[in-house]
Amino acid sequence: MAKHNIHLAEGDILKNQYEIIQQIGSGGMSVVYLAKECKEENRLWAIKVADMEKKISKRLFSEAKILSELDHPSLPKIADFFSSPDKEFFYLVQEYVEGETLYEWFEQNDCFIDEETVVNICIQLCDVLHYLHSRKPSPIIYRDLKPANIMITKTRDIKLIDFGIARKYTENKAKDTLQIGTVGFAAPEQFEKRQSDTRTDLFSLGALMYYLLSGGKYVYITQKPIQFFRKQLPKSLKKCIHLLVKSNPNERIQTAGEVKDYLKKTQMQLAKGKNHSLKKGLLISKYVFSIFFFIGVIVYIAYDQFHK
Known part of the structure; x- marks a missing residue:
């Protein structure tokens, strides 16, 4: 059950910069929204919102501070973090990962x-x-x-x-x-x-x-x-x-x-096992083909002898 009072709707504008598109996630004390840049509509962001009265807001601020110092391809990039004018909510704006x-x-x-x-x-x-x-x-x-x-x-x-x-x-x-x-x-x-x-x-x-x-x-x-x-x-x-x-x-x-x-x-052991299975499969296929070929020859000879 939600323990917050976070309610943003499609079209809401944050900081005169981010326009809310839809909610994409929710926890007990925070909500995540998909938003677009007002001046660059193709640029999308994930905005996490927390109630400043809840302890989660302190954790969100800590998260923002840590991520703002990091730069790695497997980590989302932080664009912005700020509080609402009435200091009721805290917002963390980060890269939207599709x-x-x-x-x-x-x-x-x-x-x-x-x-x-x-x-x-x-x-x-x-x-x-x-x-x-x-x-x-x-x-x-x-x-x-x-x-x-x-x-x-x-x-x-x-x-x-x-x-x-x-x-x-x-x-x-x-x-x-x-x-x-x-x-x-x-x-x-x-x-x-x-x-x-x-x-x-x-x-x-x-x-x-x-x-x-x-x-x-x-x-x-x-x-x-x-x-x-x-x-x-x-x-x-x-x-x-x-x-x-x-x-x-x-x-x-x-x-x-x-x-x-x-x-x-x-990885090397899995690749080796895959190659072994492939070789085994090819060997079996070759063996089966040889058997059918041999049977075909026998049938042909028998058919030829029968019609002489």
């Missing part, structure tokens, strides 16, 4: 995505996580990696959206100010009195892979290895997921770059 969320795509495909596609998506996620985790002087911990926060474009590229609970890492801090995350994908330390760090996002990446390859199961709940749900996965992929979802951060793969190495190795 496509669908990974969650929507997954559901539309009956909760099945092939290994090659999952690996390709996760390699892209490794690149953007490496970018965030390598920020100086403070790494950025995303903390909410899940299918609903990953946009899939028409070219099958990804965009990581919704930095509402992202934070800058502070070394030697005992615990996070706010214990928060999405159950099913969040690392254990996000709900315990510990500090999240770059390895927290890597747990979520492993949980995401598990979810996509298991047909929508959560590693928290099943407590089964991924091969229980998807047989004959490459060894490197099974090992990668197994290590990423360790409860102890010290036992996980430690960097996004290392995860990418595992996934690149998986």
Whole structure:
């Protein structure tokens, strides 16, 4: 149930610059609208609106501040952020990403995505996580990696959206100010009195892979290895997921770059398996053709002898 009083209609103008087209998303305390530039109608924006009286507005301001400092092809670009004249609402204007969320795509495909596609998506996620985790002087911990926060474009590229609970890492801090995350994908330390760090996002990446390859199961709940749900996965992929979802951060793969190495190795194993299957198929086809050819010769000889 909505806990806000945000109601914008088609044709409403914000800041004399952005014209509302339609609502495209909604949460408990915020709403996202598709808008166009008043002076350049072909230029589209996604505008997230939050009630300034709600705590979400502080998170939205934090999101705007973090994203305004970033520049990566897998992150939406920030155009503007401002509050309404009466200070009642806060607006975040960002690049409109045309496509669908990974969650929507997954559901539309009956909760099945092939290994090659999952690996390709996760390699892209490794690149953007490496970018965030390598920020100086403070790494950025995303903390909410899940299918609903990953946009899939028409070219099958990804965009990581919704930095509402992202934070800058502070070394030697005992615990996070706010214990928060999405159950099913969040690392254990996000709900315990510990500090999240770059390895927290890597747990979520492993949980995401598990979810996509298991047909929508959560590693928290099943407590089964991924091969229980998807047989004959490459060894490197099974090992990668197994290590990423360790409860102890010290036992996980430690960097996004290392995860990418595992996934690149998986790509090679999948390609090798595909080539092997292709060669096997060609060999079988050749064998079957030879048999039919031989049968044809026998039939021809028998027919010729019969009519002499």
